[in-house]
Amino acid sequence: MNSRIGYIAFNTFREAVRDRVLYNLIAFALLLSGAAILVGEISIDIERLVVVNLGLTAVSLFGVVIAIFIGIGLVSKEIDKRTLYTVLSRPVRRWEFVVGKFFGLTGTLVVNTFLMAIGVFLALLYVAHKFEKTDGWVLVALYFIVLQFLIVCALALFFSSFSTPLMSAVFTFALFVIGSLAEDLRGFARITHGAGGWLATAIAYVVPNFSALNVISQVAHGDAVPGRLILYNSVYALLYSAMAIAGAVLIFQRRNLK
Amino acid sequence: MTAIEILDLEKSYLVGFWRKRPKLALRPLRLTIEEGEVFGFLGPNGAGKTTTLKLLMGLVFPTAGRARILGMEIDDPRVKSQIGFLPEQPYFYDQLSARELLNYYGQLSGMAAKGRSARVEQMLARVGLSDSAGMQLRKFSKGMLQRVGLAQAILHDPKVVFLDEPMSGLDPMGRREVRDLIQQMRSEGKTVFFSTHILSDAEALCDRVGVIHQGELRGVGAVAELTSGKQGKVEIIFCAPRVPAGLASLGAEARVSGDMVNAVLPEERQDAALEVLRRERLKLISLTPVRSSLEEYYIQKLRPAENREEENRKGVGA
Numbered sequence: 001m002n003s004r005i006g007y008i009a010f011n012t013f014r015e016a017v018r019d020r021v022l023y024n025l026i027a028f029a030l031l032l033s034g035a036a037i038l039v040g041e042i043s044i045d046i047e048r049l050v051v052v053n054l055g056l057t058a059v060s061l062f063g064v065v066i067a068i069f070i071g072i073g074l075v076s077k078e079i080d081k082r083t084l085y086t087v088l089s090r091p092v093r094r095w096e097f098v099v100g101k102f103f104g105l106t107g108t109l110v111v112n113t114f115l116m117a118i119g120v121f122l123a124l125l126y127v128a129h130k131f132e133k134t135d136g137w138v139l140v141a142l143y144f145i146v147l148q149f150l151i152v153c154a155l156a157l158f159f160s161s162f163s164t165p166l167m168s169a170v171f172t173f174a175l176f177v178i179g180s181l182a183e184d185l186r187g188f189a190r191i192t193h194g195a196g197g198w199l200a201t202a203i204a205y206v207v208p209n210f211s212a213l214n215v216i217s218q219v220a221h222g223d224a225v226p227g228r229l230i231l232y233n234s235v236y237a238l239l240y241s242a243m244a245i246a247g248a249v250l251i252f253q254r255r256n257l258k
Numbered sequence: 259m260t261a262i263e264i265l266d267l268e269k270s271y272l273v274g275f276w277r278k279r280p281k282l283a284l285r286p287l288r289l290t291i292e293e294g295e296v297f298g299f300l301g302p303n304g305a306g307k308t309t310t311l312k313l314l315m316g317l318v319f320p321t322a323g324r325a326r327i328l329g330m331e332i333d334d335p336r337v338k339s340q341i342g343f344l345p346e347q348p349y350f351y352d353q354l355s356a357r358e359l360l361n362y363y364g365q366l367s368g369m370a371a372k373g374r375s376a377r378v379e380q381m382l383a384r385v386g387l388s389d390s391a392g393m394q395l396r397k398f399s400k401g402m403l404q405r406v407g408l409a410q411a412i413l414h415d416p417k418v419v420f421l422d423e424p425m426s427g428l429d430p431m432g433r434r435e436v437r438d439l440i441q442q443m444r445s446e447g448k449t450v451f452f453s454t455h456i457l458s459d460a461e462a463l464c465d466r467v468g469v470i471h472q473g474e475l476r477g478v479g480a481v482a483e484l485t486s487g488k489q490g491k492v493e494i495i496f497c498a499p500r501v502p503a504g505l506a507s508l509g510a511e512a513r514v515s516g517d518m519v520n521a522v523l524p525e526e527r528q529d530a531a532l533e534v535l536r537r538e539r540l541k542l543i544s545l546t547p548v549r550s551s552l553e554e555y556y557i558q559k560l561r562p563a564e565n566r567e568e569e570n571r572k573g574v575g576a
Binding site: 007014015019256 | 271312315316317318319335336338339341342343344345347348349350351353354362363365366367368407410414420
């Protein structure tokens with residue numbers, strides 16, 4: 001990796017880790033894992049199912065909130081506070097800044113997810129008293145959640161390269177919600193004809209397919225995740241993020257920093 | 259060698275919501291600054307000083323024209339390692355300490371790991387922040403942030419330093435320290451381009467100044483020349499409780515302050531005035547020729563063009 005991108009990424013990570021909002025969200029996630037344990041205690045024979053479902057959903061939602069909350073401010077905050085001026089007056093190219101910021105935030109989310117995953121596994125151990133072989137699939141679900149974060153971060157960065165933080169948050173969250181229903185949208189497109197069908201198909205394929213990256217329910221039931229899906233999802237998330245980042249770079253390269 | 263060469267650099271923005279129309283922020287600007295020169299860019303708020311600096315830093319893009327720094331086009335990435343920049347009212351990553359921030363900027367400037375820490379400590383000492391180096395920047399006062407800003411601007415030993423309102427918001431002591439730093443840069447042979455609207459700072463520091471107003475460069479001149487122009491008058495200060503009658507008859511404009519009198523009168527009546535003081539046995543404090551000030555030049559350049567033409571015809575100002 002280009003060393004300047006690495007320095008910017010590390011600085012972004014350091015800023016996020018020192019940000020108290022991030023600490024609060026981690027605390028909330030741990031609290032939710034605690035709630036999962038409570039629900040597991042009062043459920044009969046479905047403790048594991050409840051803990052995995054609740055725990056992973058919490059990891060996903062808290063991560064998405066962090067990704068949007070910090071992602072939308074990655075560029076706009078630096079412009080508003082003019083911290084960017086002293087960075088770009090150095091031998092730093094604008095694309096290096098955007099890519100460095102992206103890596104910094106995704107790095108933060110990976111560390112954050114790792115810490116929350118420990119909470120989920122501790123909760124599992126607490127209710128089941130031992131790990132089972134099928135618990136390994138929880139790791140795959142966590143990996144897919146991280147892939148979701150890559151896309152959300154890239155989208156937040158893309159929207160914030162030309163829009164206000166509030167609108168960027170609205171756009172990114174809307175795409176997350178629509179993308180989570182992408183499979184349903186594709187199903188709807190298949191049964192709709194004419195212009196409506198074309199439109200539904202176009203939207204279904206343009207929005208990020210978050211539903212394919214959600215295997216929480218599957219792994220909660222102890223079902224295996226096909227290797228082919230892991231490969232497809234990895235390639236899909238990387239390509240989608242790369243396109244969103246490329247879009248952000250293209251816009252940011254031409255932007256006047258008022 | 260030429261340090262900064264601005265060739266008809268121009269900037270306009272589109273304003274309005276529905277019907278966008280261009281608003282000129284900087285009219286075609288042509289300016290050359292030599293290496294080792296301290297150049298003051300003067301003008302009131304909103305004159306186009308910051309726009310010019312942002313254009314040179316590549317933070318905004320010109321509508322027309324171009325500029326070169328040390329012979330390289332401003333969009334040449336190599337330029338950036340040769341320049342330092344202090345923005346107006348700088349704000350930095352407030353979760354970092356001054357030491358961490360300077361280290362980060364050193365990394366981005368391509369400074370080698372070996373020697374970077376020592377250079378950071380040296381810069382912190384130079385701006386008087388060694389004792390607060392480990393404190394988070396959010397706890398810093400405005401003056402301290404300005405010092406951090408200066409330290410980051412010269413950290414990588416650039417050849418050309420751009421400072422946007424470096425004295426803004428500083429107390430007299432802080433302003434003095436910044437002035438000393440700019441003097442040091444001059445003695446090190448650096449080119450300094452700084453914008454300000456504090457004329458006394460420009461007069462004390464600059465080799466040349468340019469006056470910009472409403473996006474238009476109104477004039478450029480050497481400070482020494484602008485302030486050396488005699489006005490054909492002398493100022494006499496002497497001890498007396500009132501203005502002697504003989505002095506008043508010489509046409510002196512005098513005012514009494516305590517037991518001191520300050521009188522301004524035509525140069526050719528200087529000897530007669532001194533004779534009056536001798537006769538009255540009054541103690542002379544000083545006698546100095548009245549010279550043009552930078553302020554007069556500045557005010558003249560800020561006036562509308564038709565007023566300036568009128569004054570030039572009458573032979574007023576530089």
